[in-house]
Amino acid sequence: MGYFIEVTKPNLKLVPKYFKRRQTLSSSERFTTDYLKSLEEEITTLRERSNHLEYELFCNLRERVLEGLERVAKNSLVLAELDFLLGMSKVVEEKNWCEVEFTEGIDTLIEEGRNPIMEETIRDFVPNDTRFSEEERVLIITGPNMAGKSSYIRQVALIFLLAQMCGFAPARKVRLGVADALLTRIGSGDYLPLGISTFLNEMLDVSNVINNATKKSLVILDEIGRGTSTYDGISIAKAVLEYLGERVGCRVLCATHFLELTELGKKRGFKNYHMGVERDGGGVRFLYRLVEGVGRESFGIEVAKMAGIPQEVVKKAEEHLRRLREGNTIRVLEEAYQRSGEDEEIKEVLRELLSLQIERMTPLEALIYLAKLKEKVLGLKTKL
């Protein structure tokens, strides 16, 4: 706005002649004089010059700073590294991680390991142990859905990763042999963008695992062989586990529904575990604890109950399950009965078999019955 002399309206009569009118406002007028004008001009010029000079000085400063930026950038790396180490020390202390002891080979012992992600979201997280050795390289983990299989096998992978990242891990005690790779086949919807079938996807993952695993790798398999028919699935899963366990000799954690895979537990290098579940009245209680041996039941219906599926549906499901369990053998016998035509003697044998209540027999009774049956059938041999 510049410099001026402001005179309110009542005082206007006092204004001397050499005042020059600059601006008229509602209640006052502004004047300037020659002297004031010359002052203003000088100030404006000085301002422009000094502002320009300041800008120049600033540009010089910038140049000097630019020359030093390489050094600042190096220091930034130091800060980042320090911040990383400080952050790790904080989480180690806060979450009570333990120092990791490293061994040659694949021997591994994790006592009371915890899943660092789950631990943040679940109140009473249950820790679990993990053991790998030459005798127990492939751990097959069965157990119902929701019992914590997936969380457990991920936990082991994360403990390895953290141990090799900072030498500490969320557990009470860890001794492990370094893993050169974390290879996983974990089913989830993350392949949708590729637009290939679930099963093909799964097989691509599996082939990736097989092609890259070495003796020192850690392999995590969650429910492999699911995207195809049961028999295909079991056969493939079994073959993959045998290959990894016997040919590659790497450490494998395999969570599965297929009880058939637990047959592998008899072999050297394989070991069965399951996630503990307790019957609790009509329902079940998940213990989230890893137990040696095979988990026999799937508790699918109990889980359905817990999820609030109506009583009527659950009941029906139980009925279907009973029939399915008996189904396979009975269907074979029934078909044979149909095909047996008019021969009464054959029909007789089949009728007897169909009405047989094996679950009520002792093993000895069953054996005796089997021997009798064999005799009978041998007598019929020509007809069959």
Add this chain to the structure above:
Amino acid sequence: MEERETLTPMLAQYHSLKEKYKDCILLFRLGDFYEMFYEDAKIGSKVLGIALTSRPAGKGRERIPMCGVPYHSVQSYLQRLVMKGYKVALCEQLEEASKGKKIVRREVVRVITPGTYFERSSEGLLSLIRKGKRFFLAYVNLATGDFWTFSCKEDELLGELSKYNFKEILTLKGTEVPEEVSKLFEFYLTELDWEFLREGLERIKGEKGIVSPRVLGVEEEEYLMALALAYNYVKKTQKDFLPFLRKPKVFRGKFMRIDYRAQRSLELVKNQEGRENYTLLWAINRTLTPMGKRLLKIKILNPLLDLREIEKVKSSVKELLRRRDLRLELERVLKEMPDLDRLISRISSNISTPRDFILLKNSLKGIKKVGKILKNLSSERFRELLNSLEEVGDLIEVIEKVLVEEPPIHLKEGGLVKEGTHKELDLMRERIRELEGR
């Protein structure tokens, strides 16, 4: 050429500029507006939701489509165009309009692309050179100054790519990018020619002093090619705005292999929705600075194999656990630290304000404190860090000497420089005060 002659001079100028930036939306500065013409105007009005108008193009010509945005809010429009995947060429007037002059000089001063919008985005770009079953890549992030090269086998490519934040991939024309890459990642592909590469190699040799891959400790020329593509691209697009880049190096080492599938299914740094919550990073991150967090991410994705290296980290963490006093001191300093990498990027580009220098000065003072704390720590890793710490006292001094503690944002309106810095300035200021006092 005859056709050109009937165009208005301004549009003729537009055409000759647009010719050089065919794959970009050209924002053409006209006074207080940036204007788009022809197809650009149609795209611009649609993407930005602004009115499409038209203007005369010359004698006997049809009117042409046009739309524009005011210069003072150009950033928000720019951002929308770039996020939609367009490259935007920003054309400025390089001289004041004055009477008698027919037309002012205009030049494209910068091209903003999805992978180079460093002031608004933290995403960078990757260049990719293929040699049979092996890939050589370079990563540039203008927001943080990261610049390095690495290589991987074909079956490791997805895993390597998913470790990076990138919005753009550069390749040579004719390079076959595996189909999976374009299906699993969202990015814009720019194909460049051999001439562009040749020019880049010249530049990387001349300006960065990398005359051979041996300078970087490797044999393969392809590392250099990847660096050259990336460097020439950022150089040509950012021009005078190109921020500081670190000296390129080769990122390699013995790391635990964690491929794409494992990274995704274990939710290490991104969950299934691509976000950070409920990931390992989310669970264990206790860093105090953005630099520290970025490094933590890299460490999670690259666990070590070498026992000596792991022991080094372990013993330094152990020492920190013992030295609670030093930890608290360190914490106090780090808490006050800004994103130093981004600050460096802003200062080195033409987009800094005087306040950034004050911020830098305060950070440098923090670094001095860090140096003192480090002297009290004895494990090997800390010794190494102390040794690589650079002296910055001169920079603190020079900023402190010149700049006032709370400078204005504008550069050309005075009030930046401290009293007593420059004699002539002091005299002028005194004279102004004196005149004002009369």
